[in-house]
Amino acid sequence: MWRDASLVAGRDLRIEARSRVTVHQVGPFALLVLVLFAFALDPARQILERATPGLYWITVLFSALLAIARSAALDEAAGVRDAVRLSALDPAGVFAGKALAVAAELLVLEALLAVGVIILYGAEPAGVGLLVATCLAATAAIASTGTLYGALVSGLRVRETLLPLLLLPVLAPVLIGATRAFEAALGGAPADGWPWCGLLAVFAILYSVAGALAYGTLLEGS
Amino acid sequence: MKPIVHLRAAVALLGRFPALAGIDLDVVRGEIVLLRGPNGAGKTTVLRACAGLVPVVRGEATVLGHDLRRDAAVVRRRVGLLGHESALFDELPVVGNVTFWGRACRASSADIASALDLVGLSGRLRDVPVGRLSAGQRRRTALACLLARRPELWLLDEPHAGLDNDARDLLDGLVRQAVDQGATVIMSSHELDRAEALADRVVALEAGVTAAQRAERPAPEPTPEPSAPAPEVSHVA
Numbered sequence: 220m221w222r223d224a225s226l227v228a229g230r231d232l233r234i235e236a237r238s239r240v241t242v243h244q245v246g247p248f249a250l251l252v253l254v255l256f257a258f259a260l261d262p263a264r265q266i267l268e269r270a271t272p273g274l275y276w277i278t279v280l281f282s283a284l285l286a287i288a289r290s291a292a293l294d295e296a297a298g299v300r301d302a303v304r305l306s307a308l309d310p311a312g313v314f315a316g317k318a319l320a321v322a323a324e325l326l327v328l329e330a331l332l333a334v335g336v337i338i339l340y341g342a343e344p345a346g347v348g349l350l351v352a353t354c355l356a357a358t359a360a361i362a363s364t365g366t367l368y369g370a371l372v373s374g375l376r377v378r379e380t381l382l383p384l385l386l387l388p389v390l391a392p393v394l395i396g397a398t399r400a401f402e403a404a405l406g407g408a409p410a411d412g413w414p415w416c417g418l419l420a421v422f423a424i425l426y427s428v429a430g431a432l433a434y435g436t437l438l439e440g441s
Numbered sequence: 442m443k444p445i446v447h448l449r450a451a452v453a454l455l456g457r458f459p460a461l462a463g464i465d466l467d468v469v470r471g472e473i474v475l476l477r478g479p480n481g482a483g484k485t486t487v488l489r490a491c492a493g494l495v496p497v498v499r500g501e502a503t504v505l506g507h508d509l510r511r512d513a514a515v516v517r518r519r520v521g522l523l524g525h526e527s528a529l530f531d532e533l534p535v536v537g538n539v540t541f542w543g544r545a546c547r548a549s550s551a552d553i554a555s556a557l558d559l560v561g562l563s564g565r566l567r568d569v570p571v572g573r574l575s576a577g578q579r580r581r582t583a584l585a586c587l588l589a590r591r592p593e594l595w596l597l598d599e600p601h602a603g604l605d606n607d608a609r610d611l612l613d614g615l616v617r618q619a620v621d622q623g624a625t626v627i628m629s630s631h632e633l634d635r636a637e638a639l640a641d642r643v644v645a646l647e648a649g650v651t652a653a654q655r656a657e658r659p660a661p662e663p664t665p666e667p668s669a670p671a672p673e674v675s676h677v678a
Contacts, residue, residue, distance in 0.1 A: 223545075230530070230541050237532040237570070298526025301494055302586075305517045306545035 220312040227308070227316025231293060232323060240289050241324050249282040249328055253335045264341075271340045272401030276357070276394050278332055279325065283361050284383050286324050290317055291369030291378070300373075303438065310435030314366060318430065322362035329354050346404030349412045353404070356419035357397040363423055364389055367430035370437040393422060442469045445594065445625055446491055450500035453490045460486040462649035463500060468627060471620055475636045476629040478646035484629035487646070488524075488596040491627060493517045505593060518546070521592030523600055527583040531572030535562050535582050538571055543589035556588035559615060576603040584612065595619060597628035601635060613639050 235241055256274045260267040267274075294300060294317075303313060336342045344350065368386045372378040396415040403412030444467035453461040461483050468474050476484040489495040491504050493513030502509040504516045529538050536557065543553040557563040560581045566574070571582055580603050587595070595616065601609050609632075616626055616639060630636035637643060645652035 226541065226544055230533070230537075233537065234530055234532045293530070296528070296530065298524060298528035299530075301522070301524070301526070302528035302542060303545070304494060305492060305520070305522060306542065307518050307547050308545045 220309045220315065223308045223312025224315035224319060227313050228319040228323070229316075231290060231317060231320035234293060235289075235320070235324060241286065241328070245282050245285045245289075245324070246328060246331055248285060249278050249332055250335055252278045252281060253332060253339055257339045267340055268342070271336055271342045272398045272405060273394075274340070275332060275336050275401065276397045279329055279357075279397075280361070280387065280390060280394060282328055282332075283321075283325055283365060284386065286321055286328070287362075287365035287369050287386070288379060288382055290321050290366065291373055291382070294370075295373060300438065310438055311431035313438075314370075314430045314434035315427075317369075318359075318362045318366040318427070321366060322358050325358045325362060326354065329358065342405060344405075345407055346409035346412065349400060349404040349409040349416060353397055353400040353412070353416050353419065356416055356423055357393055359423035360393045360419055360426060361390060363426040363430050364393075367426060367433065367437075370430075370434060373437070393419060396422070444468055444503075445470050445505050446627065447501060447503040448487075448490075448497075449502075451490065451497045451502045452499040453486055453495045453497050455486065455495070460495070460649055461490060461497070463654070464646075464650045465654055466644065466651065468625060470625050471623065472642060473616065473620055473626040473628070473640045475640035475643045476627065476646055477633060477636075477643055478652070481648075482646040483649040484646055485524075485598050486649070488522065488598050488627060488629060491516075491594065492520050492522045492596050494522070519592060520594040520596055521587040521590055522596045522598070523583060523587050524598045525602075527579055528586070529571045529579060529582055532570055534568045534570050535574070535578075535585075536567045538582055539585045539589055542586040546590035548589040548591070552591060553589045556585040559588055560585045560611065577605055577608055580604055581608060584615070588615065593624055595624055595626040595628075597626065597630075599630055600628055601630055601632040609635060 253274070256278070257267065260270065294303070337344065365386060368382060368389070372381045372385065375381060396418045400412035400415040400419070403409055403415070446466065446468035448464050448466040450463045450465065451461055452459055452463055464483065464487065466487065476487060478484055486495055490497055490502065490509070493504070493509055493516040497509050505519050507516050509516060528542070533541070539557055540553055543556065554563070557567060562581055562585055566578060571579060574582065600612055604612060613635070620626060628636065628640070647655045
C-alpha cells in the first residue's frame with residue numbers, strides 16, 4: 220500500500236510542479252482572501268487580531284477546496300479511472316497517495332499564509348509546538364476528507380459545485396478545532412489547545428481509515 | 442484446446458441497455474481475433490467485458506481461467522486494454538507516463554525502457570510532455586504503457602486509429618511479436634483490410650451478439666396490429 224501511495228503522491232506532485240496551479244492560482248487566491256479580510260476589518264484592528272485564527276483557517280479551507288478539486292480532476296482525465304482499475308494499484312494506496320499530495324500542497328500554503336498573517340494582521344507567533352501540531356493534524360483531516368469527497372463526486376456533472384456544498388459542513392469541526400487550538404497558542408495558554416489538537420487528530424484518523432476502506436468501492440462505482 | 446476467453450450467452454448492460462445480448466465467443470491462446478460490425482454492435486463492450494470493466498450480469502464469462510463475475514480483479518491485472526481514451530497525463534513527459542503506468546502494473550525498469558524503445562519513443566521525444574505530442578505520438582505512448590505491463594491478453598479497440606502507415610506497420614509487428622511470445626489478441630477495427638490481414642479469425646457482431654447467432658435466432662414474432670373493433674350491427678325490427 221505505501222509503495223503505491225508513494226507512486227501516486229509522486230505523480231500528483233510532479234504534475235503539480237509542472238502545471239504550477241498551486242503556485243500561480245491557489246497561493247495568490249489565498250493571499251488575496253487574507254488581504255480582503257484585512258481591508259474589511261482593518262479599522263477595527265482589535266477585531267482583526269482577535270479573529271486571526273478563524274480567518275486563517277477559513278482561508279485555508281477555501282484554498283483547500285481548489286487544491287482538492289484539482290487533485291480529483293487529475294483522475295478524471297480520459298481513461299485514467301479505467302487504467303487505475305486495470306492496474307495492480309491498491310485502492311487504499313491510491314487514496315493515501317492522493318491525500319498525501321494534497322497535504323503537502325496545503326502545508327506549503329499554510330506556511331505562506333502564516334507569513335501573511337504575521338505581516339498583515341500583526342500576529343505574534345507563540346506556542347509554536349501547538350501551532351505546528353495543529354497544522355499537521357488539521358491538514359491531515361482536510362486532505363483525507365477532501366480526497367474521499369473528491370472521489371465521491373467524481374464523474375458527476377455538478378461536481379465543482381457539489382464538492383464545496385458537501386465538504387464544508389463536514390469540515391466544520393476541523394475549522395472549529397483548529398481555530399480554538401490557534402487561539403490558545405496565540406493567547407499564551409497552549410494547554411487549553413491540546414485537547415482541540417487531539418480532536419483534529421481523531422478526525423484525521425477516522426477519515427483516513429474511512430477513505431482507505433471506501434476508495435475502491437468509489438472507484439468501481441464512478 | 443481450452444479457450445482462454447469463453448463467453449456463453451453472456452449479457453452485459455450499459456445502464457439498462459443490453460450492450461451484449463447473450464453473446465457466444467471462444468478465443469484460444471495465441472489467436473488474433475478481429476471483431477467487426479457497425480457502430481453499436483457491441484465491439485467495445487466485448488473488449489471491456491473481457492477486461493473486467495463491464496460486468497457480465499448473465500451467462501458464462503471466463504477469461505484466462507477466471508470467472509469474470511468472481512475474479513474480475515485478477516483478470517484485470519493480466520490483460521492490457523488499448524482503448525479510445527489514452528489515460529495519459531498531459532503535464533508529464535512520455536517517460537513519466539510510461540514509468541508511472543508501468544510501475545502501477547509492477548513492470549520492471551527494463552520492461553519500461555524496452556517498451557519505450559519498441560515504440561520509437563526512447564529518443565528526443567522521451568522527455569517531451571505528452572500534451573505537446575501529436576495524436577499519433579500519444580497513441581504510441583499509450584501503446585508503450587500497454588507493452589510495459591506485458592499482458593497475456595491484448596484487447597485493442599481501434600488500434601490503428603490516428604496512426605500513420607509507419608506506426609500501423611509498427612503496431613502490427615508488435616502484435617505478431619506478442620503472439621509469437623504467447624499472447625492472445627482480440628481487437629476491433631474499422632481498418633478492415635489491414636486488420637483482416639493481421640487476424641487469424643474474424644467475428645462479425647450485430648446488436649450485441651455474433652452475426653452467426655443472429656442468423657440462427659428466429660425472427661421475432663410480428664406484433665399483431667390492433668384489430669379495429671367489429672362494427673356493431675344494429676338490428677332493426
